[in-house]
Amino acid sequence: MTHEIIPEFAIVGHPNEGKSAVVSTLAEDDSVRVTPYPGETTVCQTFPVIIDGKEIIRFIDTPGFQSPRNTLAWMKNYRGADARMFPVYLETHAGDPDFKDDSRLLEPIVKGAGIIYVVDGSRPVRKVDLAEMEILRLTGRPRMAIINCKEDETAYLEQWKLEFRKHFNAVRVFNANKATYAERIELLENLKSIDQDWGPALETVISAFKEEWQQRNSLTAEIICDLLEECLSFSITRILAERTDEKALREGLQKKYNRTIEKIEGMAHQKTRKLFKHNIFNYLLPTHSILHEDLFSKKTWQFLGLTPRQLVAAAGMAGGAIGAVLDLAAAGLTFGIFTSIGGLLGAGWAALGGGKHLAKMKVVGLSLGGQQIQIGPIQNIQFAFVLLDRALIFYSHIINWAHGRRDYPSGPSTSKGGVKAGLTFEWGDKKKGVCQSFYTALRSDDGGQKTLSRKALKEMLQDVLLNISQSERTYGMIHN
Ligand SMILES: Nc1nc2c(ncn2[C@@H]2O[C@H](COP(=O)(O)OP(=O)(O)OP(=O)(O)O)[C@@H](O)[C@H]2O)c(=O)[nH]1
Ligand SMILES: [Mg+2]
Structure with a gap:
C-alpha cells in the first residue's frame, strides 16, 4: 500500500x-x-x-x-x-x-x-x-x-x-x-x-526500516558465509625447485598466505560497513576493541573463538574423531589445541609457534621443475570461530556507531584478561554444530552437503545478527 x-x-x-x-x-x-x-x-x-x-x-x-x-x-x-x-x-x-x-x-x-x-x-x-x-x-x-x-x-x-x-x-x-x-x-x-494523520505513513516508514534492516542482515550473513568459505579453503601452490632455499620459500609463502587471508577478511568487513552506510568519514574502532589486534595475533586467538574444551566438544558433536588434545595451559597458553577432525590433523596457534605458522606446508606432488608444495588450507576449526567472532564484533561496532557521532571516546572494557571476548564462546551446542557441519562439508566433495550446511549457517547468522542489533551489549572489548 x-x-x-x-x-x-x-x-x-x-x-x-x-x-x-x-x-x-x-x-x-x-x-x-x-x-x-x-x-x-x-x-x-x-x-x-x-x-x-x-x-x-x-x-x-x-x-x-x-x-x-x-x-x-x-x-x-x-x-x-x-x-x-x-x-x-x-x-x-x-x-x-x-x-x-x-x-x-x-x-x-x-x-x-x-x-x-x-x-x-x-x-x-x-x-x-x-x-x-x-x-x-x-x-x-x-x-x-x-x-x-x-x-x-x-x-x-x-x-x-x-x-x-x-x-x-x-x-x-x-x-x-x-x-x-x-x-x-x-x-x-x-x-x-x-499526530494521528501521520500514523499510517509512519507505520509504512517503520516497516520499511525493519525490512531494510533484515535485508542488510541477510546480506551481512551472506558476506560472512563467503568469507568463511574463501578463507577456509584458501591455499597457495608453488614448485620447489632443487636449488631453492626451502626455509626462505616457506617463510615467504607463509607471509603471503597470511596477508592474503587478512585482505579477504578486510574486504568482507568493508562490504559490511558499506551496507550500513558508513562511507564518508574515517571509521575508527572503539578504543578497547579486540579488532585492533591482527587476525593472526596471539591475543586474537586468546580472546576469540572457543576454549580448548569447547573445541573438543564441537568436534565431538559432528562425529569427528579427537586425536590428541594438548593441554597448553601448562605452557601458559590456554588457547591452543590439537584435534584431529574427520581424520585431518588440526593444529593450534601456539602449537605451531604462533599464528604465522597456522597454515601448514606440505608436498602435494612432483612436477618437471621439482616438488610441488602447497600451503593451506588451515586445518583448524578454531580459525572458523575466530573469523566468525571478528566478523560479528565488527558488525556490532558498525551498527552501534550512530551516524551523528564524530569521535570515539574510550569506553569501558567488557572482558578481563583471560576471558573470552567473542560471541561464539557463548554459543550453545546447536550453533556450534552448524559451524562444525559447515567446516566439515567444506572439506568434503559433497556439493549437496556444502549447499545445505551453508544455508543452515546463513539462517543461523541472520538470527545472531538480529539479536546483536536488538541487544544493548557491547561486544569484543578487552583490557590492554
Ligand atoms: N557527547 C555527545 N556529543 C554530542 C551529541 N550530540 C551532539 N554532540 C556534539 O555537540 C556538538 C554540536 O553538535 P551539532 O549536531 O553540530 O549541533 P547543532 O545543534 O546542529 O549546532 P548548530 O548547527 O551550530 O546550531 C558537536 O561537537 C557534536 O559532536 C551527543 O549525543 N553526545
Ligand atoms: Mg547544526
Missing part, C-alpha cells in the same frame, strides 16, 4: 545542542555537518530517507534559534488573525539579520513539517529555552521533544521533562551519539503518537 504523505520533520532547537547530530543519526547520513562550533548550520537542509528508490521520510536540519525572546515578544504583541501570525512574522522579518535564523527555521514548520525539538539535557533549563518552547507551541504543529544528553549528567532531566510536558505532545530521551537501531525504531514509533 502506498501513502501519499511523506512525513517531514524539522529538527529545531538552540545552537550547538546536537540538532545536526540527531538528523545525521535518524537519516543514517554521515555527510550532515556536525561540529563543536555553535552556528554551524546556517540554512535548512533536507535529508531524505530513501528505501528501494522511494523517499519515505524527510528530516530537515535547521539553524539554531537566534533571538527567541524577541521573536516571542513580537508574537505576543501580534494582533492579527491567529492563522496568519507565522506567515506575517516571516513577511515582516524577511531580510532582517537579527531574525534571519529564526525565520529560516520556522519556514519549514509553517509549510507543514512536524517538529522535533532537541535540547542538551545535561544542562539546566534557561529562560531562553522557555521562549523557544513557547514559540513552537504557538505553531500548533505536532511536536516531540528530544533530550539529547551530551554529558552523562542527569540532574536536570526532571526539570526538562516537566517543561516539555507543558509544550510538547511527546518527550523522548535520545542520544544522537549512541542511538542504536532499536532506539531509532522506538523514536519513530513515538512520532506516530504525536
Whole structure:
C-alpha cells in the first residue's frame, strides 16, 4: 500500500545542542555537518530517507534559534488573525539579520513539517529555552521533544521533562551519539503518537526500516558465509625447485598466505560497513576493541573463538574423531589445541609457534621443475570461530556507531584478561554444530552437503545478527 504523505520533520532547537547530530543519526547520513562550533548550520537542509528508490521520510536540519525572546515578544504583541501570525512574522522579518535564523527555521514548520525539538539535557533549563518552547507551541504543529544528553549528567532531566510536558505532545530521551537501531525504531514509533494523520505513513516508514534492516542482515550473513568459505579453503601452490632455499620459500609463502587471508577478511568487513552506510568519514574502532589486534595475533586467538574444551566438544558433536588434545595451559597458553577432525590433523596457534605458522606446508606432488608444495588450507576449526567472532564484533561496532557521532571516546572494557571476548564462546551446542557441519562439508566433495550446511549457517547468522542489533551489549572489548 502506498501513502501519499511523506512525513517531514524539522529538527529545531538552540545552537550547538546536537540538532545536526540527531538528523545525521535518524537519516543514517554521515555527510550532515556536525561540529563543536555553535552556528554551524546556517540554512535548512533536507535529508531524505530513501528505501528501494522511494523517499519515505524527510528530516530537515535547521539553524539554531537566534533571538527567541524577541521573536516571542513580537508574537505576543501580534494582533492579527491567529492563522496568519507565522506567515506575517516571516513577511515582516524577511531580510532582517537579527531574525534571519529564526525565520529560516520556522519556514519549514509553517509549510507543514512536524517538529522535533532537541535540547542538551545535561544542562539546566534557561529562560531562553522557555521562549523557544513557547514559540513552537504557538505553531500548533505536532511536536516531540528530544533530550539529547551530551554529558552523562542527569540532574536536570526532571526539570526538562516537566517543561516539555507543558509544550510538547511527546518527550523522548535520545542520544544522537549512541542511538542504536532499536532506539531509532522506538523514536519513530513515538512520532506516530504525536499526530494521528501521520500514523499510517509512519507505520509504512517503520516497516520499511525493519525490512531494510533484515535485508542488510541477510546480506551481512551472506558476506560472512563467503568469507568463511574463501578463507577456509584458501591455499597457495608453488614448485620447489632443487636449488631453492626451502626455509626462505616457506617463510615467504607463509607471509603471503597470511596477508592474503587478512585482505579477504578486510574486504568482507568493508562490504559490511558499506551496507550500513558508513562511507564518508574515517571509521575508527572503539578504543578497547579486540579488532585492533591482527587476525593472526596471539591475543586474537586468546580472546576469540572457543576454549580448548569447547573445541573438543564441537568436534565431538559432528562425529569427528579427537586425536590428541594438548593441554597448553601448562605452557601458559590456554588457547591452543590439537584435534584431529574427520581424520585431518588440526593444529593450534601456539602449537605451531604462533599464528604465522597456522597454515601448514606440505608436498602435494612432483612436477618437471621439482616438488610441488602447497600451503593451506588451515586445518583448524578454531580459525572458523575466530573469523566468525571478528566478523560479528565488527558488525556490532558498525551498527552501534550512530551516524551523528564524530569521535570515539574510550569506553569501558567488557572482558578481563583471560576471558573470552567473542560471541561464539557463548554459543550453545546447536550453533556450534552448524559451524562444525559447515567446516566439515567444506572439506568434503559433497556439493549437496556444502549447499545445505551453508544455508543452515546463513539462517543461523541472520538470527545472531538480529539479536546483536536488538541487544544493548557491547561486544569484543578487552583490557590492554
Ligand atoms: N557527547 C555527545 N556529543 C554530542 C551529541 N550530540 C551532539 N554532540 C556534539 O555537540 C556538538 C554540536 O553538535 P551539532 O549536531 O553540530 O549541533 P547543532 O545543534 O546542529 O549546532 P548548530 O548547527 O551550530 O546550531 C558537536 O561537537 C557534536 O559532536 C551527543 O549525543 N553526545
Ligand atoms: Mg547544526
